[in-house]
Structures are given as C-alpha cells and as structure tokens.
Amino acid sequence: MSAQSKRMSVRLAAAAAVAAVATSIAVVPAGAVALPAMPAEFQLTINTDAYNTPFHTTRHADGTWSSWDQVPDMYYNPGGTTSLTQTEHAGVTFLASNYAGQIQFLIRDTAGNWTSPTGTTAPIPGEVPIWHSGNTPATTPITKMLGSAFVDNEFHLIAQAGNGYPYEVVRHADGTWGDWTELAGQLGNIGTITDFSAATTNGSDLQFTAVAGGKLWHTKRATSADAFTAWGDVFAVSSNPGTAEHVAAAGVSGELQVVVTGNNGAGVFHAIRHADGTWTRFGDVEAATRSNPGTVTGVGIAATNTLSTGPNLQVVVVNNTGGLFHTVRNSSGSWTTFGDVNANVPGSHAGHATTVSGAGE
Structure with a gap:
C-alpha cells in the first residue's frame, strides 16, 4: 500500500469515528454534583509524525491511563494536524488544531466521544485581517495554534498568523464565534x-x-x-x-x-x-x-x-x-x-x- 493510501485509510477511519458520534454533548444537570474523579483526570493529546495524526489518552485519578484513541479529522480528508491546543471545562475537552490554514474544532464529552459541532465546515476562518490598514495583501493565514483557556465560561483561542502576530478569537457559551482580534498592538513587540x-x-x-x-x-x-x-x-x-x-x-x-x-x-x-x-x-x-x-x-x-x-x-x-x-x-x-x-x-x-x-x- 502506498504512503498516500495509508494516509487516506487513517483519515477515513477517523471520519467514520466522527460520523458515528452523536452531535449533542452530555452536560451535568443543574444542581448535580460531579464525580470526584472527574476533575482529577488529566487529558493528554499528542501530535505525531504519522501523517501529522493526533492521538489522545486520559490519566485517571487512580494513576491509570486509558488506551490511545485517534483524534478524528472533522474534514474527512487526509490532511494532518501541524499544531493543536486544548483546554477542559466541566469535564469536557475542547481541542483546536490547524493544518495548511484549515482550522479544526472538536469537543470530547464526558463519555469520551469526539464531535465536530460544525460538521465538516471550519467554525472560523483560517485567514485573519492584518492589523495595519493599507497592507497588501489585507489578510494573512493562521499558521499555528498557540494556546487556549476558558474565561467566564467562554473558550478563548489564541493563534499565530503568517505575519508572526498573535490573534484571539472567542467561542461564546451559546456556541457562536466572534471575530479574530489582532493582539500585537495591545501586547507590544518582544x-x-x-x-x-x-x-x-x-x-x-x-x-x-x-x-x-x-x-x-x-x-x-x-x-x-x-x-x-x-x-x-x-x-x-x-x-x-x-x-x-x-x-x-x-x-x-x-x-x-x-x-x-x-x-x-x-x-x-x-x-x-x-x-x-x-x-x-x-x-x-x-x-x-x-x-x-x-x-x-x-x-x-x-x-x-x-x-x-x-x-x-x-x-x-x-x-x-x-x-x-x-x-x-x-x-x-x-x-x-x-x-x-x-x-x-x-x-x-x-x-x-x-x-x-x-x-x-
């Protein structure tokens, strides 16, 4: 089997995994008390040199690890992941990655299921506006996921663009996304x-x-x-x-x-x-x-x-x-x-x- 065929097989298997997952995310009912083990779990996601394929495992509260599971590709194509970031909120893991300007956003629920809330469509653009007006071209591609955090119950994603500047975008509690905001003007130059x-x-x-x-x-x-x-x-x-x-x-x-x-x-x-x-x-x-x-x-x-x-x-x-x-x-x-x-x-x-x-x- 050629390298390209192997690569396609890996991605098709991942696509099937995504398609089999329900689109709803399990949440803890209001007033319910989360299990003590949930906040003690550590989520580890790695990127690999096998077609830039990411894999995930969980370290449980008792020190044992779950088996490796392959993080699905929301696009159902053989594209890989060159950078990723993840954060956890209420036992749910939010992961963002990119490859060649394509941004993927996946959620892993408390049952361990990966879903893509936007199906095979990128939730946010892979091109961002250049801060200084009058530049040509007027946009630059996202090249690297830098980090993420949950702030006031919203997912904040930080990425680096082709101009080297950091940009921020927010996914609100209702699942909608804001616009990319350039941060270099706020942060200064290091x-x-x-x-x-x-x-x-x-x-x-x-x-x-x-x-x-x-x-x-x-x-x-x-x-x-x-x-x-x-x-x-x-x-x-x-x-x-x-x-x-x-x-x-x-x-x-x-x-x-x-x-x-x-x-x-x-x-x-x-x-x-x-x-x-x-x-x-x-x-x-x-x-x-x-x-x-x-x-x-x-x-x-x-x-x-x-x-x-x-x-x-x-x-x-x-x-x-x-x-x-x-x-x-x-x-x-x-x-x-x-x-x-x-x-x-x-x-x-x-x-x-x-x-x-x-x-x-």
Whole structure:
C-alpha cells in the first residue's frame, strides 16, 4: 500500500469515528454534583509524525491511563494536524488544531466521544485581517495554534498568523464565534514568538507566557474588559535557568505555574507566579524528580483536582526520539519520578510523538 493510501485509510477511519458520534454533548444537570474523579483526570493529546495524526489518552485519578484513541479529522480528508491546543471545562475537552490554514474544532464529552459541532465546515476562518490598514495583501493565514483557556465560561483561542502576530478569537457559551482580534498592538513587540501558552488562574483573567529571543515573557489581562499589561521579562524578576525553548502554563489555586524547557533540551524548570505578581525562582524539575527524560523538545501541563483541597500539577514532556514522560507536582511541592507514558498507556499510537498538549481542571 502506498504512503498516500495509508494516509487516506487513517483519515477515513477517523471520519467514520466522527460520523458515528452523536452531535449533542452530555452536560451535568443543574444542581448535580460531579464525580470526584472527574476533575482529577488529566487529558493528554499528542501530535505525531504519522501523517501529522493526533492521538489522545486520559490519566485517571487512580494513576491509570486509558488506551490511545485517534483524534478524528472533522474534514474527512487526509490532511494532518501541524499544531493543536486544548483546554477542559466541566469535564469536557475542547481541542483546536490547524493544518495548511484549515482550522479544526472538536469537543470530547464526558463519555469520551469526539464531535465536530460544525460538521465538516471550519467554525472560523483560517485567514485573519492584518492589523495595519493599507497592507497588501489585507489578510494573512493562521499558521499555528498557540494556546487556549476558558474565561467566564467562554473558550478563548489564541493563534499565530503568517505575519508572526498573535490573534484571539472567542467561542461564546451559546456556541457562536466572534471575530479574530489582532493582539500585537495591545501586547507590544518582544520579537519573534517561538512558543506560547495561555492560562487562567481564577476563571476571569487571561495570562500569557511566551518564548522569544531565548527569554520567557509574561502578560496578563485581569478581565475581558481590561487591557493587557506590558510584556514582562520573567527571568529578570525570577531567576535565569538558561535559554528558554518551550513553555507551558496552568492556573493552580489562584496562582500561575509555569514549566520551561531549554538549554538545547537539557533542562526542565518550574516557577510560580503568585497572585500578588511576584515570582518564585525557577527550580530544576529533573533534580526534583531524580529522573532524566532525555533531550526535551516540548512540554504540556495542566492542573487537576483544582476543585478539591489538594490541587496538583501534571506535566508531560516529549523528547527528541518521541518518548513521552509524565510527572506530578503535588500540592505539598514534591514531585513524582518521570514515568514512561508509552509504557503505561494500553495499546500504541502511530508514529512518534512530536508535540504535546495537556488539559485538566
């Protein structure tokens, strides 16, 4: 079978999976109490080099993992996914990805079913207006999903366009989408953004961390009605662990926790931005876990158990051979040893992991 035929077979199988799923999303009835295990689950989605195919698994509250499932392709075609972001709200995972300017939006409900609310039609355009008027051309394509967060019960999606600028779009609670908004004019210029993460710490704010020029930068919008603060150099107010390469952030107990990888993949570092705006120093995660995941090329994190008295941070890194390694930072500040995800997840995924994204609540 040719590579193209194999690629088509993978996508047709995914299309069949989508078609078999009902379009409605299960929700918890008003007044009902969610199961304690739900907010403790960690959602891991990876992109692979097998035709850029994404796969998903869940780490349950008891530490076990679900089998790998392939994330469906809403377009029913052999196109792959070059970047993705996901976030979780009320036990439901919202995932956005893109490939060659096509934007896909999928929802994974509490029963584990993936659906595309807009069928095979993109929910939002893959072209965005260029901020400065008079430019030719007047639009530029979306090239990369940067991050996402649930703010005031709405899904905020951040993406990077061909001009290098970040853009934001909002999916409202009723399922409708707003328009793309260019953010560079609000945020200021820190140079070329090479990695990025979005998070909320209280459900109303929106905080960004970005890697540019080997440094880590941070900005915050207190509410959707407020302006973003100016980019701040995190290493300058925390500590400098070296050259930053990748970043992931999550809100934990009203504070922002950040994991940065760098130094040619040789280091993984963690810091906390407190509610008062001060930062801890960056700690060496490999030293804290007493384990080495190899040369790290990406990181995904999420908070879990945030609705209980013992919130923790779950971290997955991917290395240069496609290996996936997971650790937990407990509410006490202690870390578990990096564990081999592929060795613990039942079954296998096609290809090698290239990027990772985490979600939880």
